[in-house]
Amino acid sequence: MLITGAELADGRVRDVRVREGTIAAVDEGLDPVAGERAVDARGRHLLPGAIDVHVHFREPGGSHKETWGTGSRSAAAGGVTTVVDQPNTSPPTVDGAAFDAKESMAAAASYVDYGINGGVTADWDPETLFGRPLFALGEVFLADSTGDMGIDVDLFETALAEAAERDVPVTVHAEDATLFDDAALAGDLGGIGTAATADAWSAYRTAEAEAAAVERAIAAGAESAARVHIAHTSTPEGIDAVADSDATCEVTPHHLFLSRENTQRLGTFGRMNPPLRSEERRSGVFERLRDGDVDIVATDHAPHTVAEKRQPLTDAPSGVPGVETMYPLLLESVRTGELSIERVRDVVATNPASVFGLDRKGRIEEGADADLVLVDLTNPREIEAGALHSRCGWTPFEGWQGVFPELTVVRGEVTYERDPVTGAESFGEPAGKNVRSS
Ligand SMILES: [Zn+2]
Structure with missing residues (x-):
């Protein structure tokens, strides 16, 4: 494949040749050779495919919500070429047998490359788990199958030590449940989708609970020399604590773009962990993304399905879909001038590759995996749940604008393509591979 005349994130206009899954050349004046597909990319941007280090594709055990097939199609259509699945499936990914079962499902059905995180519960099995091509220990505070928090401190420290010994990163869900405000959930919360219902979750899971847990995780990581990565940091306080340490952090699109002001519209669909924060905190998180x-x-x-989310607050499960709308929302912020395209490239591709040691991913350079996304920054479209590919059938960003890919390439194969004029879509083959296997 030869992609010609594309603008890269750094502003250079280049031709990119792909051969045998790899970027063979990034140059000017390349001519197509016989039998090679040529893509005229003039006026469009060519970016590295996103690496989403935090997804829940729900298999095994939750295939009515999502499958490796539907989740990875949603990823590909959103420009995500690698996903990392978290361990709170059913059964949870806490030993070699559970790892193998998930791995075979992903290998058969995933349209994008993937990594699998292992979990830590009272009955986890480090010996068999670390014997597999493990991506990281994931969501350590949230790793059991019930979604309850709070493996105890001893077990957390054991997990950090085991991971440090094998140089496996640890992804920590940092919320301290002892600092939640139980009073916020007492009394009459009103019906589904009322303002009282919607906001109570944010009042309950306090910002202080996150900040305290982030501090503790960083300290424990330093103590054990483990590589700690804080998942879904939702407060400026949490991000600032990470910035002053050796740890790393991620933020989610929903914490960047939605706040408690949106909960009236979202109702129980806006329940997730950590919860949506005040508008002031949200803008503080966005500023920290912009500034580095x-x-x-x-x-x-x-x-989760619409029926599952449309329940009283204490019954509705936590979580929102997002793998297909992350890159489009961030690119829309580029289009409107709120973020630079290089910053977006860094946070979705360059940095996840370097933090998690994916040497072949996350960059458009000779010799790297040809994981590529072609986008037209002048052509946003409205986000509609009906046009997305997740099995869950809804999005918290209904009606927002997004810049979606025209072409998504995974290791040189076209995995997703959308005709910008007719809107016709096609998918390639489910040929995703485990990024930790050689
Ligand atoms: Zn999660």
Whole structure:
């Protein structure tokens, strides 16, 4: 494949040749050779495919919400070429057998490359788990199958030590449940979708609970020499604590773009962990993304069905979908001048590759994997749940504008394509590979 005349994130206009899954040349004046597909990319941007280090594709055990097939199609259509799945599936990914079961599902069905995180529960099995091509220990505070928080401190420290010994990063869900405000959930919360219902979750899971847990995770990581990555940091306080440490952090699109002001519209569909914060905190998080203190944007794509979400607050499960709308929303912020395109490239591709040691991913350079996304920054479109590919069938960003890919390439193969004129879409083959296997 030869992609000609594309603007890269750094402003250079280049031709990019792809051969055998790899970027073979980034140059000017390249001519197509016989049998090679040529893509005229003039006027468009060519970016590295996004690496979403935080998704929940729900298999095994939750295929009515999402599958490796539907989740990875949603990823490809949103310009995400690598995903990392978290361990709170059913059964949870806490031993070699559970890892192998998930791995075989992903290998058969995923349209994008993937990594698999292992979990830590009272009955996890480090010996068999670390014997597999493990991506990281994931969501350490949230790793059991019920979604309850709070493996105890001893187990957390054991997990950090085990991970440090094998140089496996640890992704920490940092919220301290002892600092939640139980009173916020007492009394009459009103019906589904009322303002009282919607906002109570944010009042309950306090910002202080996150800040305290981030501090503790950073300290424990330093103590054990483990590489700690804080998942879905939702407060300026949490991000600032990470910025002053050796740890890294990610933020989600929903914490960047939505606040408690949106909860009236979202109702229980806006329940997630950590919760939406005040508008002041949201804008503080966005500023830190813009100015460089945020390492990674990752989605915490956590699909649930509409019926599951349309329940009273204490019954509706936590989580929102997002893998397909992350790159489009960030690119829309580029289009409107709020973010630079290089910053967006860094937080979705360059930085996740370097933080998690994916040497072949996240950059458009000779010799790298040809994971590519072609976008037209002059052509945003409205986000509609009906046009997205997740099985869950809804999005918290209904009606927002997004810049979606025209072409998504995974290791040189066209995985997703959309005709910008007719809107016709096509997918390639489910040929995703585990990024930790050689
Ligand atoms: Zn998660």
